[in-house]
Amino acid sequence: MSETLTIALDAMGGDRAPDVVIKGANVARVRHPDARFLLFGDETQLVALLQRYPKLAAVSTVRHSDTVVGASDKPSNALRQGRDSSMRHAIDAVRDGEAVGVVSAGNTGALMAMAMTVLKTLPGIRRPAMASILPTQRGQTVMLDLGANVECTAENLVQFAVMGEVFARAVLGVVTPTVGLLNVGIEMVKGNDTVRTAAKLLQAGNLPITFYGFVEGDDITAGTVDVVVTDGFTGNVALKTAEGTARLCSQFLRTAFKQSLWSRIGYVFARRAILSLREQLDPRSHNGGTFLGLNGVVVKSHGSTDVLGFANAIDFAVDIAKEGFNDKVIAELAQWYAVQGEGAAAAAAV
């Protein structure tokens, strides 16, 4: 990997690309004076846009890509036909050591497939998982998998737990993160075979992890644990349900302050507080998920994000790249496999 902090940007990915990508990079540039950007996409469009942001242009290099991965392209098609796409070129730059990480607001499935093919998984990791940082009543919690793997084995979940724990230490700075496994109840008899087997493996104590046990859906935002582990189906639904509920709360808030003359007056006084509250409830404030378990930093931004949202996704990539997260995961997993032996790893693959 490159020693300088260069981030590759898929400048054509997302609903409002390349506009939001360039403007987002311009915001991130101020926050990270040591960062450089490799912009992949239509050269004519990008060069024209950059003329408006000379300071960004000074720290950026434009690389032309002929094609763009469509939002509804199948991952398998994107893999075969997207070799000259901005997304693929941006990932290639990470593999070739030209960039420490890539940020894309494009098609999630295509990004996962391309990143796995180009970057490969870390030694010992069977499947990467998508992780994000969510706000809670006690601060922040790492949650994974958020949709990279619709079906998971117990071993997958255990590997997600290891990666999530290292991530919480490296990126959130928690000294001894607690790890919880998402389930429909906290008692050990609850749930399906996969979560019960994963819980037994995590409880066995061979892993350098503080395993809390099972947690439930409301524990995510309560901040009961530092890391919430689940399969990609449940995690994706839970994340989007939380986002939808936050939007519902925002709507209730708007309606409430229109109720009466008194509430309208109250709104005038509390306007700043209410606006900052609505920002807290806005899913874009917590934008960016990253694929853990790959040889390289890959951050996915919401496709519908705005300038600040995309800048937040770049922040996320910079943070992960700086913390040398991947090296730590490799070391932890090596330790685990050394203790367990291959037999235990195979038994885990129930």
Added chain:
Amino acid sequence: MSETLTIALDAMGGDRAPDVVIKGANVARVRHPDARFLLFGDETQLVALLQRYPKLAAVSTVRHSDTVVGASDKPSNALRQGRDSSMRHAIDAVRDGEAVGVVSAGNTGALMAMAMTVLKTLPGIRRPAMASILPTQRGQTVMLDLGANVECTAENLVQFAVMGEVFARAVLGVVTPTVGLLNVGIEMVKGNDTVRTAAKLLQAGNLPITFYGFVEGDDITAGTVDVVVTDGFTGNVALKTAEGTARLCSQFLRTAFKQSLWSRIGYVFARRAILSLREQLDPRSHNGGTFLGLNGVVVKSHGSTDVLGFANAIDFAVDIAKEGFNDKVIAELAQWYAVQGEGAAAAAAV
């Protein structure tokens, strides 16, 4: 079933029983002047409590039960050892036609197991599902299964869709409810085999259902469809995640209005609006899940609910009982099986 509107109450179930149950019934009594209550539990305690509520006592009958199902009792143990429990006696009253429905704030797993054993499932229904009504940006949505079945087949999901659709018509009064299947994306290639098979069966058009297609987590509170169908694992996590997020919003709201002198003044003016907003965000305002697919109305209240929450759960039971929901489900399913034949039903059980 009895023709008079008698509701059986498990007076000993829940964290604050029997106090909350009696006080909740006293609130529900005012809302439903035609209702009568059969109270199951410790006779000495219940009679003493009722002396404080003579109007409730006038429409109630106390039946003594020796034991109580514990909150952490295994369902199988509760089934074997709980024959003289208040929960079991309350369910028996529905089977015997003494009551049109039962409400309990006790152990969910035990309630499900006892209700299935005592009341049996409706003809053609393989597994009951827990359903509830959730607030959305456009009104209300029925969601099921919320945790009765940790693992589901495609056929289970199709049956949940039928029951949910009938429920939305009967209880919400929606003329042509739309039904969505919860998934990690809306495209037909997304998800696992179970949801894809269920979607194909629902799309085949043999069912008297308006199938919308796949929906995602944020569609639940957006109110995209009238009925959201999912397995009990995902549904339970999604429901609790939504409740947790609503609580987080409430906390953000409290903090926001303490931010500055201006926001404190704003709070004074908008106090009523903020209190009604916090009530909207309070999971107890939407208390009560019901097991659909049983020969009888069974409503589960949150174990930690308060008086108003328990009264809401009784309301829910009264509404369902009045609408003759079960007869409608039986008729719809008979129609489906007549069209499909047993072969199709077997093929659905993939």
